[in-house]
Amino acid sequence: MTHEAAFIAALRALATDPAARGLRDDAAVLPVAAGDLVLTHDMLVEGVHFLPDDPPGDVAWKLVAVNLSDLAAKGAAPLGLLMGCGLAGGGPDGDDTWDAGFVAGLGATLAAFAVPLLGGDTVRMPPGGPRTLGLTAIGRAPACGAPIRGGARAGDVLWASGTIGDAGAGLAIARAGRGDATLRDRYRRPAPRLAAGIALAPHVTAMADISDGLLIDAGRMAEASGLRAAIDLDAVPLSPALAAWGGQDRAARLAAATAGDDYELLFAAPPSATATLLALRQPLALNLTPIGWFEAGTGLALTDRAGAMPLPERLGYEHGA
Amino acid sequence: MTHEAAFIAALRALATDPAARGLRDDAAVLPVAAGDLVLTHDMLVEGVHFLPDDPPGDVAWKLVAVNLSDLAAKGAAPLGLLMGCGLAGGGPDGDDTWDAGFVAGLGATLAAFAVPLLGGDTVRMPPGGPRTLGLTAIGRAPACGAPIRGGARAGDVLWASGTIGDAGAGLAIARAGRGDATLRDRYRRPAPRLAAGIALAPHVTAMADISDGLLIDAGRMAEASGLRAAIDLDAVPLSPALAAWGGQDRAARLAAATAGDDYELLFAAPPSATATLLALRQPLALNLTPIGWFEAGTGLALTDRAGAMPLPERLGYEHGA
Numbered sequence: 199m200t201h202e203a204a205f206i207a208a209l210r211a212l213a214t215d216p217a218a219r220g221l222r223d224d225a226a227v228l229p230v231a232a233g234d235l236v237l238t239h240d241m242l243v244e245g246v247h248f249l250p251d252d253p254p255g256d257v258a259w260k261l262v263a264v265n266l267s268d269l270a271a272k273g274a275a276p277l278g279l280l281m282g283c284g285l286a287g288g289g290p291d292g293d294d295t296w297d298a299g300f301v302a303g304l305g306a307t308l309a310a311f312a313v314p315l316l317g318g319d320t321v322r323m324p325p326g327g328p329r330t331l332g333l334t335a336i337g338r339a340p341a342c343g344a345p346i347r348g349g350a351r352a353g354d355v356l357w358a359s360g361t362i363g364d365a366g367a368g369l370a371i372a373r374a375g376r377g378d379a380t381l382r383d384r385y386r387r388p389a390p391r392l393a394a395g396i397a398l399a400p401h402v403t404a405m406a407d408i409s410d411g412l413l414i415d416a417g418r419m420a421e422a423s424g425l426r427a428a429i430d431l432d433a434v435p436l437s438p439a440l441a442a443w444g445g446q447d448r449a450a451r452l453a454a455a456t457a458g459d460d461y462e463l464l465f466a467a468p469p470s471a472t473a474t475l476l477a478l479r480q481p482l483a484l485n486l487t488p489i490g491w492f493e494a495g496t497g498l499a500l501t502d503r504a505g506a507m508p509l510p511e512r513l514g515y516e517h518g519a
Numbered sequence: 520m521t522h523e524a525a526f527i528a529a530l531r532a533l534a535t536d537p538a539a540r541g542l543r544d545d546a547a548v549l550p551v552a553a554g555d556l557v558l559t560h561d562m563l564v565e566g567v568h569f570l571p572d573d574p575p576g577d578v579a580w581k582l583v584a585v586n587l588s589d590l591a592a593k594g595a596a597p598l599g600l601l602m603g604c605g606l607a608g609g610g611p612d613g614d615d616t617w618d619a620g621f622v623a624g625l626g627a628t629l630a631a632f633a634v635p636l637l638g639g640d641t642v643r644m645p646p647g648g649p650r651t652l653g654l655t656a657i658g659r660a661p662a663c664g665a666p667i668r669g670g671a672r673a674g675d676v677l678w679a680s681g682t683i684g685d686a687g688a689g690l691a692i693a694r695a696g697r698g699d700a701t702l703r704d705r706y707r708r709p710a711p712r713l714a715a716g717i718a719l720a721p722h723v724t725a726m727a728d729i730s731d732g733l734l735i736d737a738g739r740m741a742e743a744s745g746l747r748a749a750i751d752l753d754a755v756p757l758s759p760a761l762a763a764w765g766g767q768d769r770a771a772r773l774a775a776a777t778a779g780d781d782y783e784l785l786f787a788a789p790p791s792a793t794a795t796l797l798a799l800r801q802p803l804a805l806n807l808t809p810i811g812w813f814e815a816g817t818g819l820a821l822t823d824r825a826g827a828m829p830l831p832e833r834l835g836y837e838h839g840a
Contacts, residue, residue, distance in 0.1 A: 202838060203838065206838065219667065219668075222668065222669075222739075222743060223593075223667060223668045223669075223727070223743075224559065224588075224589040224592040224593060224668065224727055224728055225557045225558055225559035225589045225590065225592070225593050225595070225658075225665070226557070226558040226559070227555050227556070227557055227558075227593065227660060227665045228555065228556045228557075228558060229554070229555050229556075230551055230553065230554070230555075230556050231553050232551065232552050232553040233550070233551065234548050234549065234550050234551075235548070235549045235550075235551050235556075235657075236546045236547070236548055236549075237546055237547040237548075237549060237599075237601055237637055237638060237655075237657070238545060238546035238547070238601070238638060239601040239602070239603050239638060239639045239640050239653075239655060240603075240640045241603045241605060241640045241642050241653070243605060243642055243644060243645065243648070243651075244645075245645035245648070246642060246643065246644070246645055247642070267545075268545040268546045269546065271545040271546070272544075272545060272546050272548065274546070278558075280558055280559070280560040280655055281560070282560050282561075282562045282603065282653035284562060284564060284651060316558055317558060317559060317560060318560045319560050319561045319562045319653070320838070321562050321564055321567060321568070322567065323564060323567070323649065323651075324564065324565075324566035324567055324649055326647070327564070327566070327648060327649050327651075328644065328645055328648050330564075330605055330644075330648075330651045332560075332562070332603035332640070332653040334558075334560060334601055334655040336556075336558070336657075337546075339548060344546070344548045346540065346544060347540075347543065347544045347545065348543075348544075406544075406545055407545055418543075422543060517523060517524065517527065517641070
């Protein structure tokens with residue numbers, strides 16, 4: 199059996215849901231109830247989104263997690279995944295160790311999120327071509343409808359889940375090869391907030407995930423809503439591990455709020471929902487923190503205990519910037 | 520505006536379906552009726568599945584067409600597409616001409632098949648990295664249920680749609696840079712048999728598309744059905760253009776039956792359905808030809824007017840071979 203055939207056989211062993219048809223048919227066939235489907239597709243490219251020496255199981259985790267985070271932001275429950283997998287080019291036998299680690303990690307990830315692999319495609323990249331991964335995630339929208347990015351209203355409170363900036367520190371730690379493993383794993387193994395997304399959806403007016411940076415993603419929510427977002431930088435929740443790693447001063451908070459890769463939820467809700475939202479923290483075992491509000495205007499307004507402050511030059515990751 | 524941002528803006532102009540949310544939300548939200556969805560994902564990699572000097576509009580067409588062909592094989596009507604697009608690496612301005620040609624071709628292709636672009640991801644490959652495209656197609660299964668690859672029964676007739684081998688000749692013509700443009704375009708712009716798939720689905724016991732070669736795909740249908748497929752090579756339909764290009768002798772027929780990229784439909788149906796199927800040729804304006812049958816056993820049995828003949832060494836394209 200060739201390397202590519204062995205890889206496909208290993209994927210077949212993971213694709214046990216009947217909808218996958220054993221990865222032996224032209225397509226997956228998935229029964230669905232009437233309603234809204236939520237669909238997303240994100241790519242990870244070696245040398246761009248991950249490094250050749252990143253553990254392959256972590257790459258598999260991140261590929262799944264970043265797509266499930268998009269579903270979480272729409273309050274959706276995952277139904278299944280389709281994966282496009284461009285294996286490393288080069289020798290006829292491929293890279294057995296990397297590919298085996300990737301499949302093992304993928305299997306563990308599918309089990310962790312209880313989401314089935316339904317189908318996809320495996321190809322060999324040309325010699326020297328980077329590993330290139332694409333994943334489509336399909337979910338079921340909540341009964342209340344999938345929240346939109348641009349639904350915030352003037353007077354709504356802006357909230358964030360979890361803690362912000364851990365992954366930014368984790369990237370630096372992963373690059374340095376030493377440091378707090380908890381922070382590093384927040385970068386390598388982000389936790390999509392699926393349960394929180396489902397629980398929050400009925401109460402929010404807008405929701406998105408924080409992938410490119412809290413400030414830039416809040417700015418996009420404000421722009422899509424035709425409003426200004428006012429953010430209290432001191433209210434942005436930092437983890438004790440992050441505070442220990444980089445402090446909590448203004449520079450540290452700005453770094454956290456612009457780093458990206460958090461995969462936390464950013465959402466808007468009317469002030470009347472505040473008690474309801476705070477009460478969700480315990481069953482979700484997740485921090486939910488008011489960090490600002492929406493008002494008439496455009497762009498972002500940033501304050502801290504010293505008062506209004508200028509926006510940093512870089513608000514987060516901009517595609518094509 | 521950077522090149523990548525301009526590319527995304529051009530895609531937004533194509534993604535006019537409300538489900539796409541203007542490509543500005545975390546995910547697409549698609550209302551569906553209760554029933555079976557059909558889902559497929561295929562990749563095209565530069566240097567593997569297409570060449571740097573292939574017209575970019577043809578690459579866009581093929582990306583969409585090969586995925587819609589998988590839907591056609593399951594009798595499905597397309598609902599939408601998500602695209603993962605890895606633009607050429609290199610200079611900061613990318614390749615404006617290629618990318619603009621690709622988006623224009625994609626727009627024309629979406630219009631030709633009346634299928635909406637719902638979402639996806641655009642990334643820049645690392646310097647020197649090949650353009651890498653992935654497409655997920657979502658369709659609605661027919662009311663009779665999506666035909667499976669492995670549903671053929673002993674005694675069923677094996678059929679093929681259209682003509683076989685044109686794309687194989689077309690690839691040779693494209694490589695040579697001269698020859699019959701009709702054959703060349705059968706390679707560059709395959710026609711997914713969507714209307715035929717929908718019309719045939721209620722009458723077939725098994726269906727698949729012919730992507731890797733008639734013989735290898737028939738062998739897979741036989742294997743999945745636990746049967747042997749007997750194929751009359753003389754019955755395999757060749758186009759007049761192919762016959763003029765390469766003749767109709769045994770070698771030419773074997774080349775046609777093993778070339779692949781046909782994107783025709785291969786299906787099994789009981790003999791009692793023969794008249795019904797033949798009557799579909801006129802409304803579909805498409806050849807439907809009985810080319811063999813299924814019987815107890817395994818593998819393929821090949822005959823022509825001279826009687827039983829040995830199988831060629833290569834039955835078609837094998838992934839990882």
